[in-house]
Amino acid sequence: QAHVLLSTPGQTPQVLCSCLALLGQEAKEQAHVLLSTPGQTPQVLCSCLALLGQEAKEQAHVLLSTPGQTPEVLCSCLALLGQEAKEQAHVLLSTPGQTPEVLCSCLNLLGEEAKIEAKEKIASWAETHPYVLSQCFAIADDTPEAQKAAEEILLRWQVGKKLDSAHKIVALQAPFNTELRQQMALQVLDNWHSSYRPLVASALTAFWNEPDAVTIYCRQILKRWYKDIEYYHHNKRKFGKRDDEYIIKALANPSLRRQAQAAARRMLETEANSPGFLTPRLHQRALEITQGKFPSWTEKEEEETEPLTIPQMAVLRPPKPPKSKRRV
Known part of the structure; x- marks a missing residue:
């Protein structure tokens, strides 16, 4: 019945995904057809990519180059293609409006090769999503851009301006030995019992x-x-x-x-x-x-x-x- 359902038009995404999961390798042919059929939902596309793996590389390249894909599909394609998707990852990093999930996937894939993009996002750290910023700091390491941003965050924190915990964490983890860094770290540690635990770990790292x-x-x-x-x-x-x-x-x-x-x-x-x-x-x-x-x-x-x-x-x-x- 699962084979019949997969071949019958008009099935819901839930039914298609359930059939793909049930049939596994037996559904490869139908998965290729679904990937090539316009209008499939992100849920179905991701299920097909997961099932086909390396056999879906060609379709993954097409999906990455097709505007309007959802973050779930983009991240699935990047994970599937790995190093083969570096060029598309650079493009996605430079394209405005990408979600934090997509940006993090690109940064994770490119690593040191994304240092230029990482420094650009660090320079505008207040507008960069905290989790993206964390990966950018890891890539930028001890560059001047990272040092300047870390100092700005610590100064804002010191004067009591509202900051996301993730901003505080990246500033404490940044590899710059300053008196201000240790001062803010001690402020956390003096109240560690009631502090956000990842922030406590970062304070110790300082x-x-x-x-x-x-x-x-x-x-x-x-x-x-x-x-x-x-x-x-x-x-x-x-x-x-x-x-x-x-x-x-x-x-x-x-x-x-x-x-x-x-x-x-x-x-x-x-x-x-x-x-x-x-x-x-x-x-x-x-x-x-x-x-x-x-x-x-x-x-x-x-x-x-x-x-x-x-x-x-x-x-x-x-x-x-x-x-x-x-x-x-």
Whole structure:
């Protein structure tokens, strides 16, 4: 019946996508036909591209060059074509009106080759979407344009002007050692308990060459990691994707090796008792620390990896959060 439905005109996008998913490789011929048929919805086009993969390269090139495509279709084509889509990615970056999703896909594809476009967007940082700006800063690195923009953001923050958290994050992460950067980072860390957690991680990053200056905050984070994660699990609907980078950064502090190993052992015990309590990334880091491999304090952290297989552990009670609220 799925083959019949795919060959019958007038089907809804939901039906077409369901049939493609059901038939898989058996639907390749129909997928090619659908891709070449004008008027298909983005949902159907993306399903066809995902099914055909490399076999849809020709159609993907056509779609990228055809005006009016939705962000979903453009991003799917860029992901499918990879390095073959560099020319189109440059064009899209220079075309006004592109969505943040498309711009981020182009920047991710081009990397260092998009440095000129990245610097242009950084120069007008107030008009650039925060998530696009973050990728632009990563590409621009320590260029004068990036330094100027970071300083402007920090100055606006200092005088109390409203800024998106993402703007603050990129300014703190920018590799420029200034007194203002550390001043604003300390402002975050002094109130880290109630601060946006990715912002806390960025504030710690601002002291990449002075870990001792933030040891007190890292120690506090390691003492309440369990309470923080437990709070997240009890309030999942209030949060998006959980970000444990601030905990990982605290584990990396070179002055807290003993405390980090103790915390890592408790994390693994908790995970053994309550699977899924830790994110895969934090689980992986905790396992490595118990094996004597610590995250780098000065270098950019690696991308998320799957947790390693660990021996079966006895079921233990998760550690209780510390009772004392006294600052250490």
